Amino acid sequence: MDNLYNTSSILTLQGFNLSSQAIIPAFLFASLSYMIILFCNLVLILTIVLHKCLHQPMYLILLNLPINDLLGSTALFPQVIKEILFDTKTMNYSACVAQAFVIHIYGVGAVFILTAMAYDRYIAICCPLKYKTIMTNGHIMKIITIIWLINLTLMGVLFLLLLRLPRCRSLMTHSYCDNPSLLSLVCANTTINNIYGLSTVAITQVIVNATILYTYLQILIACFKSKRSDTRAKAMQTCATHLIVFLLLECLGLFTIISYRLRNLSPHLRRFIGVSTLIFPPTLNPIIYGLRTQEIREKIVKIFSRMISPL
Template identity: 55%
Template sequence: MDNLSSGVSTVLTMEGLAIPPEGVYPAFILGMLSYCIILFCNLVIILTIALDKRLHEPMYLLLINLPINDLMGATAILPQLMRQMLWDSRSISYLACVTQAFFFHMYAGGSALILIAMAYDRYVAICNPLRYSAIMTNVYLLKIITLVWVVDLTLILILVALLLRFPLCRSFVSNVYCDNPSLVRLVCADTNLNNIYGLFTIVSVQVVFVSAIFYTYLQILLTCLKNKQSDAKSKAIQTCVSHLIVFIILELTGLMTLLSYRLEKASPQLRKIVGIFVIIFPPTMNPIIYGLKMKEIRSKIPMFFLWKVSVF
């Protein structure tokens, strides 16, 4: 098999979506509608928190990272998918493919790490309310946010660096968008280190993620059961339910993706559907969950639109 250049001029071919001709335009409209909903909902959450100084508290300043992360993931994938659907254009440069994979994995890792930081914030607020202001200072909050993005960036840069060591010997990407497993399949060299590191990263993040969520919310639950103030208990539970719903959505979509890759009998079409589902469902549901479940944000969103109208 001819060895391909690993330079930026290498053109790869993506796997098609297998949409019948009569379904192209409905699928494109559905994809465009989904992307517009993701953009609108997440931008509303971001701008509502950013423009209202009363929401400049640790919980909301951590929360704002989640829609930013969701927008990054959706924007990395959906425009390319819609272009592929509308023009049946399945070619992509190697540089663009690696860039797309980088942002996709940043999105996946960032989702877990941001939720860990948010769970920690709720743990301190509910289990140590008297010390919350002293612990969650602006400097400490900045350190947490910086740590989340630096850890995420470091993990994914190593993943990409391990991939870029090799020249390509194939040009067909067996997925509808670029990710690390699909790119590793383009290499004919020994990729055991890549596979070990990828598995290590997934397992490490998952163990830390699930353990942190389980421990913090178990402590929160015990604290709420001991709390005799019904108003405080209700507010704490309402806030935590939103976080737990997002956690469950992320875990279920992540598990579906892993199983679709690991199960050899899984159909290629199912793998495509699951892959697209991961990009569309969490970024759509997260802002809706927080916008509807968290009273502080829900009450501020109408004020945001009134402010926009008054400006114009």
């Protein structure tokens, strides 16, 4: 019986199974995507950190979004680029668990941060006179701390439940590591893991979606009641941007979860859906919030103007 669980610490990933002609384009696409994500998110972080006028509740919450995006992207892209370039389909088990943990932190964190941003916009638009009293820097730091503590606790328990189980397989069913793929290596009863995982997703989704739905309904009502057309247009534009980003993340995350339940789904499509969650939101978020937010856009333009002017 002991030999049954005496598996190697080296895991074999499913891989992308690229043809020789597709290796270079795939490598360039992955490398370029990662560089764009790094550049855009770092610019957004530095812009907010270096300008004290942006040290306001809305931007302090927003600051967590590029940090979270960098965590998720860095957990995925270096491994994917290495796999494409060197055709390596192996990974150490501990590194795989670490990658999965960070990717799950990214997914849950993104949803929580966008929910906090919706709450901030709700207070700003529906209770403008009380905004400065409610959304103090101390209150914002409490919100941010609670977001990360809940995220780390939920995912910490999820992976502690995983690590207690014995493995008897080393072949992964995915091209990168996540909790469902790691659970497929286990030769033991995973009922507790499945119940906890699904319960966490269900409860989180109910709370997050209920909060988003309530805040945006209240914002819409406030916008339609507003007599100032410019204020109404600006509020609607800001909220529409937040809602699009949230729906994109939710749809990609939902498709990823469903893809594991569909046995007949093409493995290539499953991999594409999984990777898309870590490509599109981290790429679009800094562009959307950097270019569409006037205050941030002006500061970014100034930074690059100072860099270019001496030349």
